[in-house]
Amino acid sequence: MTRRVRLEWLLVSVLLLVLFSPNAFGELIFSQPKSVYNFGDEFNFTLNLVGEREVSDFLSVALVCGEEEREIYRAPLTLAKDEQRQIEVETRIDEFIVGQEGDCYLRASYDGQEANSQRFRITREVSVFLSLHGATFYPNDKMAVSGEAVKENGEKLDGFVEISIEGMGLNLTREVKDGEFNFSFTIPETAPPGKYVVRANAYEKNAEGKKVNSGSASAGFAVGKVVKRIDIAIHSLSVKPTQSLMFEALAYDQAGQSTREEASLKITDPEGNVVEKKAVLTGTPQEFKIGSNFTSGNWQISLSLGKDLEVKKSFFVEEYEKVEFELLNNTLVVRNVGNVPFTGPLEIRIGNFREVVNIDNLGVGKEIELLLAAPDGDYEVSVSDARRSEKLGTAFLTGKAVSVREKRDSSFGSWLVLFWSAVILVLGVVSIFFLGRVFKGKFVGRMPGLPFSRKRAKEPAQTKSSASEDIIREGKREECGLMVLRIKNENALKESATKEVVESALRRVKDEGAKLYKLGQHHVAVFAPSITRASDNSQTLARAASKLSELLKAHNKTHANKIDFGVGIELGELIVETKEQGKFKFISVDNTLAKLKRIAELSSGEVFLGERIYRRLAGKVKTEKTKHANIWKLAKPIGTEEHEDFIARFKQRQSEK
Structure with a gap:
């Protein structure tokens, strides 16, 4: 017998053994399962058994998902010959019977025989559909959101949906009923402008409160920008002429973030005149050149954006003498x-x-x-x-x-020459007329005297110009004490008695060794070493200013007609010239006198000190810092103990008037 024949007999024998084996009891047939099951779904199926002989054994049914297999049914069963038996199994898809999602099937075994069901899928998935009623929103706008949630098995979800928006810190939970959800919320007032994503997570829970099925969806929208505030950043609040004012226009959105916008800029001088007007881009450095002749004082920068936003900032242009x-x-x-x-x-x-x-x-x-x-x-x-x-x-x-x-105006000089020529001509004609009358009269005794003397009349002194009359030819430079008294309501002081009070107070200053001058609306006192014979006049100056202030205050306490005054003192360099008969001239070398006028203007019934005399008097008199830069004031009158009697008599005289 050949090898091929032997192999064919072997296959036939095996087939006959399987067909007529006494262990094959009959058939195992599963009912048709659903194609998809979600967790929590009822899982019911039927298993039909047809016996061809009497069998007693355990019937076992297992759920197979991937490599995981769990027995979900096991029971003893006796089946008679030619008997048909239908086994119904009712359970639920949960973690107890299945541990993972995926493609699954049922496997039944009985009396050594196995049968598999058709494959089906177990899942936790929920399909979520999200709809936003709008694409762009602004702070405080209402935003409506709606959607649907359907489980993978086709059933509508009854559960919950969680809404979150990253970047806004927004988290909301709403109920999903019959597969639908709707809600609305307000865009926060400070929500930054930009693109956002709404995420919706829909789910259902089991009896233990554990999530069993869930799904999510997202949709995008944008929050528009709203400029809420503008500002001006000035690098220096005080600037000198010939320098540049550096500043930056700023704009901030609803979240306080800097943003670039086109705004209108206007710069005005202290009189309100518009010096510059232009459009600027916020967030970019700006430069404004300060001309040498720009008015000293508080200037203003105005920045406006739209109809509702405007901001104003001030800066100070310093005095510039050139x-x-x-x-x-x-x-x-x-x-x-x-x-x-x-x-x-x-x-x-x-x-x-x-x-x-x-x-x-x-x-x-x-x-x-x-x-x-x-x-x-x-x-x-x-x-x-x-x-x-x-x-x-x-x-x-x-x-x-x-x-x-x-140099004088030549036209004025020509008119002056013509005027005096005409006067001389008229006088000459009148003289000839009178002389003729004299010579025609009878001559008795002696010749009558001439109406005009032959003696040459004294020529009037030549009027000097304002520049040449202050020429100092033999002066010397000295550190002098300077005091400026500013009577701010001088025009209102009509009473001679009140003016006498001011003059009396100034005489007390003169008694201390000062030279007094009236420069416009300012009374100036000069304490020069060449006059006082003292190298340092700082304490004398402070004492005299204190007396002056106390006398004027004493008047104000007893009279309704108040004197509005300010006093400033400082040390400064002067070129002085002292001639015979006590004639005294001086020229200010620096701008101390001009600054002192400003200090007196700032004072209100107090004695204000400049920086130089303040340092000289440090530790000698009590002073206090004022709100003005580099300006102090006397905190306590000086020498009042020595002059209390004089001030008392002064008050008595004033009260009697």
């Missing part, structure tokens, strides 16, 4: 290019000669012309003030001596 010089032939032009009237000495050098000229209150943008004279020749001309020295070049000058005088 003059320019120009030499035109024999004329020196002094031009004020600063922002305050210029008052101060100018030292003019003509060759090896020096002249000091005091310029008084040269207005902003104004100029003065000074005529230079010197013996015929070419001269190097230079000029200097308290801050700088400048060479102007060479000029050919003529004259008998070196001099500097202010």
Whole structure:
């Protein structure tokens, strides 16, 4: 027998053994399961058994999911020959019978025989559909959200839905009923602008409160930007002319975040005049050049965006004293290019000669012309003030001596010559008329005297210009004590008695050794070492100012007609000249006097001290810092113990008036 024949007999034998084996009891047949089950679903199936012989054994049914197999039914069963038996199994899909999701099937075994059901899927999935009623929202807008939730098995979900929006900190929970949910919420007022995602997580729970099925969906929307606030960041609140003011316009959205927007900018001077107006982009540095002649004081920057947003910030333009010089032939032009009237000495050098000229209150943008004279020749001309020295070049000058005088209006001089010529002509005609009458009369005795003396009349002194009358030719530089009294309501003080109070108080200052002057609306007292014979006049100055203040305060306590005054004291450099008969001249070397006028203006019935005298008097008198930069005030009157009797008598006299 060949090998092939033997193999065929072997296969036939095995087949006959299987078909006619006494162990095969009959058939195992499963009912048709659903294609998809969600966790929590009822899981019912039927198993039909058909016996071909009598069998007694355990019937076992297992749920197979992947590599995991769990027995869900086991019971003893006796089956008679040709008997049909239907076994119904009722259970629920939960963690007890299945541990994982996926494709599954049932496996039944009985009397060594096995049968498998059709495959089905077990899942926890829920399909969620989300709808937003709008695409772009703004703070405080209401946002409506609706959706549906359906389990994978096709049944509508009854459970809950959680809504969250990242970036807003928003978390809401709502009920899902019959597969539908609806809710609305308000966009927070401070929600940052940008894109957002709404996430909806729908789920249902079992009896133990554990989530068994869930699903999620998301939808996007945007929050628009709303500019809520604008501001101006100024790098320095005080700026000097010729420098630049650096600042930045700022805009902030509803979340307080910086944003770039186009805004309108306006800069006005202290008088309210618009100096610059333009559109700027917020968040970008800006520069505003301060001209040398820009008015000193509080300027304002206004920033506006739309109709409702506006902000204003102030900055201070400091005082800037500067003059320019120009030499035109024999004329020196002094031009004020600063922002305050210029008052101060100018030292003019003509060759090896020096002249000091005091310029008084040269207005902003104004100029003065000074005529230079010197013996015929070419001269190097230079000029200097308290801050700088400048060479102007060479000029050919003529004259008998070196001099500097202010140039007058030539047209006025011509009219003056014509006027005096006419006067002389009229006087000559009148004289001839009277002389003719005299000579025609009878001559008896002696010749009548002439109506006019032959003695030459004294010529009137020449009127000097404001620049030349303060020329100091032999002065010396001294540190002097300066006091300025400002009577702020001087025009309202009509009573002579009140004016006498001021004069009496100033006499007390003069008694301390001061020279008194009236400069416009300011009373100035100068304590010069060459007059007081003291090298340091700081304490004398403070004592005199304190007396003055106390006397004026004493008047104000007893009279309805109050004196509104301010007192300022400081040490400063002066060029002084003392001549015979006590004649005293001075020229301020620096701008102390101008600053002192401002200090007196800031004072209100107090004695204010500048920085220099404050440091000199430190530890000697009691002072307090004021709200103004580098300005202090006397905290306690000086020398009142010595003068209480005088002040009492002064009050008595004032009360009797």
